[in-house]
Amino acid sequence: MNNAKVSNSANISTSFSGAGFKGAGFRGPWTLLKKELLRFWRVAFQTVAAPVITALLYLLIFAHVLAGHVQVYNGVPYTEFLIPGLIMMSVLQNAFANSSSSLIQSKVMGNLVFVLLTPLTHFQFFVAFLCAAIIRGLVVGLCIYLVAMWFVDIHIANPLLVFAFALLGSALLGTFGIIAGIWADRFDQMAAFQNFIIMPLSFLSGVFYSIHSLPPFWQKLSQLNPFFYMIDGFRYGFFGKGDVSPLTSLCIVGVSLLVLALITLKMLKSGYKLRA
Numbered sequence: 001m002n003n004a005k006v007s008n009s010a011n012i013s014t015s016f017s018g019a020g021f022k023g024a025g026f027r028g029p030w031t032l033l034k035k036e037l038l039r040f041w042r043v044a045f046q047t048v049a050a051p052v053i054t055a056l057l058y059l060l061i062f063a064h065v066l067a068g069h070v071q072v073y074n075g076v077p078y079t080e081f082l083i084p085g086l087i088m089m090s091v092l093q094n095a096f097a098n099s100s101s102s103l104i105q106s107k108v109m110g111n112l113v114f115v116l117l118t119p120l121t122h123f124q125f126f127v128a129f130l131c132a133a134i135i136r137g138l139v140v141g142l143c144i145y146l147v148a149m150w151f152v153d154i155h156i157a158n159p160l161l162v163f164a165f166a167l168l169g170s171a172l173l174g175t176f177g178i179i180a181g182i183w184a185d186r187f188d189q190m191a192a193f194q195n196f197i198i199m200p201l202s203f204l205s206g207v208f209y210s211i212h213s214l215p216p217f218w219q220k221l222s223q224l225n226p227f228f229y230m231i232d233g234f235r236y237g238f239f240g241k242g243d244v245s246p247l248t249s250l251c252i253v254g255v256s257l258l259v260l261a262l263i264t265l266k267m268l269k270s271g272y273k274l275r276a
Contacts, residue, residue, distance in 0.1 A: 029124040036132030040098055048140055051094055055086045055144045072210045073241045083148045084235040085207035087141045095137030095170035096177040096198055099129045103181025104190045122268035133174025141166055161246055162237035168253045169230040175260040182267050201227045211243050226256050
């Protein structure tokens with residue numbers, strides 16, 4: 001009799017905890033998000049300061065070499081043209097690095113199972129990792145912008161457009177980072193994503209130049225690069241000038257994000273490479 005009461009009490013307690021979790025809605029994802037934020041913030045010198053220093057070095061070197069020889073937009077000095085591209089490139093790379101590195105580290109070290117055992121749904125899992133990636137990308141971008149202001153007086157023509165592309169771009173690369181982290185089983189496989197996909201697409205996206213300076217064939221090829229639309233749209237928000245319409249860029253980036261998000265959610269729901 002007593003055993004039955006204990007069993008019933010345990011069942012009720014478990015049901016209540018589950019109902020409370022679902023009722024709160026955000027408690028579980030917030031806990032996971034907080035863990036992810038603390039993970040990169042505790043090594044901020046590596047995850048935030050290092051990308052800022054790298055972007056600053058790019059700015060100093062390219063500005064010194066090309067500032068007096070290149071002018072992409074009328075009335076816009078090359079150094080000023082360069083800054084939005086460097087900011088956005090860093091935002092994208094760090095959003096990808098945050099979600100992908102967290103997942104691959106958890107898989108290799110074997111502690112991902114503790115996250116999978118929680119009553120989080122696959123959607124909540126996705127949202128927590130995605131928000132952490134977005135926040136890291138935006139923090140790095142903001143830091144680069146503040147540092148760059150010491151060198152160039154930067155004016156933003158359309159702050160809403162700048163924020164929209166930074167948010168969508170970091171979300172897109174954060175989602176891609178989750179896909180990479182799920183697929184990869186070893187650190188060298190993750191490095192292949194970074195070295196053979198993220199870095200080439202970043203450098204060939206118009207960060208340091210306008211695609212109108214390229215031959216027609218390479219212009220068409222550049223337009224197949226989704227990174228180009230994120231960087232060009234972000235730069236349009238600064239100067240009100242770009243290589244393509246910002247509406248076109250927003251549509252392409254938005255559709256790309258939707259497709260990758262659906263793929264990621266399907267992978268998480270099926271437990272692909274996450275559950276034995």
